[in-house]
Amino acid sequence: MRNTPATAITHAELGLVLDELRFGVAASDLHGSLTGYLCGGGIASPRNWLQRLELEPDPAATTAARMELLERLFRDCRAQLDAAGFTFEPLLPDDDDPLTERAEALVQWCRGFLGGLGLAGVNAQRGLSEDAGEILRDFATIASSSFEYEDAEEDESALTEVLEFIRVSVLLLHAELAAAAAPAPGGADQRLH
Template sequence: MNTSYAHHPSHAISHAELGLVLRELEFGVAASDLHGSLTGFLCGGGVASPRNWLQRLELEPDPAVDAGARMELLARLFRDCRNQLEDPGFAFEPLLPAEEEPLTERADALVQWCRGFLGGLGLSGVNVQKALSEDGAEILRDFGAIAASSFEYDDAEEDESALVEVLEFIRVGVMLLHSEMAPPPPAAVSAGRSLH
C-alpha cells in the first residue's frame, strides 16, 4: 500500500491524493464534496479542530480500517483550508481535479464542491439571513444554482473558459462569504481591542 502522502507535510494536498485516502477509508464521499463541506462549515463560523472536524461534518471513519497516517492528511487538509480562508492575500482555491484531467470531470467536481459547501454551511449553524448582506445572499443563491447544475459540453475551448470563470467566481465568492459570516481569527479580535 502506498502511504507516501504521509511523509510530505509541506506540499499542498491534491484532489487525487485526497480521493485515494477517502476511498481507502471507505468514507463514501468524493474529494471535492468533502473539501466543499469543510469550506462551507468554516465559512459559516463552524467551530472544529484538526482532530474533530470530520465528526462535525457527521463523517466517521470505518473502525475496521486502519486510519493511521491518512487521518494526519485529513488533519492537514483542515489546517490548509482554514489557513487559506484566513489569508488576506486571497489564497483560497476549491480542491478540484488537476487541469490535465478531462473537462467533464473537473466540471462535475465543481458541482459536487458547491453541493458540499452548502451542506457544510448548513452544519455550521450560521443564520444565513442574519449573517449575509444582499451581495452575500446573491452569491449563495448562485452557489445553489451551480450545485443544481448539470453541464452540457459543446465547444471545448468555450467550455474551458466558462469553467475558469465559474471557478474564479466561486473562489472570490467564498472569500466574501467567509468575511461576512465567520468570526475574525483570535489575533484580529485581540488586535482590535488594543486599538480602543
C-alpha cells in the same frame, strides 16, 4: 484545479484516502463541506472536524497516515481562508483531467459548501447581506447544474470563470461571516462552542 504551495494535498490523493476509509463522499464534496463549515463559523480542530461534519471513518481502514492527511487538509483549508492574500482554492481535479470531471467536481464542491454552511448554523434567510444571499443562490444554482459540453475552448473558459467566481465569493462570505461572528468590542465572544 490549481494547488497553491500551502495545499500539497491533491484531489487524487484525497480521493484515494476517502475510498480507503469508505466515507462514501467525493473529495471535492468533502473539501467544499469543510470550507463551508469553516466559513460559516463552525468550531472545529484538525482532530474533530470530521465528527463536526457528521462523518466517521471505517475503524478497520483508519491508519495514522490517512488521518494525518485529513488533519493536514483541515489545517491547509483553515490557513487559506485566514490568509491575507487570495490564496484560497477549491480542491478540484488537476487542469489536465477531463473537463467533464472537473465540472462535476465543481458541482460537488458547491453542494458540499452549502451543506457545510448549514452544519455551521448559517441561515441564508436571515442575517446575511444582500450580496451574500445572492452568492448563496448562485452556489445553489451551480450545485444543481448539469452541464452540456459543445465547444471545448469555450467550455474551458466558462469553467475558469465559474471557478474564479467561487474563489472570490468564498473569501467574501468568509469575511462577512467572520465579522458577524466577531465579539463586540469589550464584549464576550457570542459564537457557540
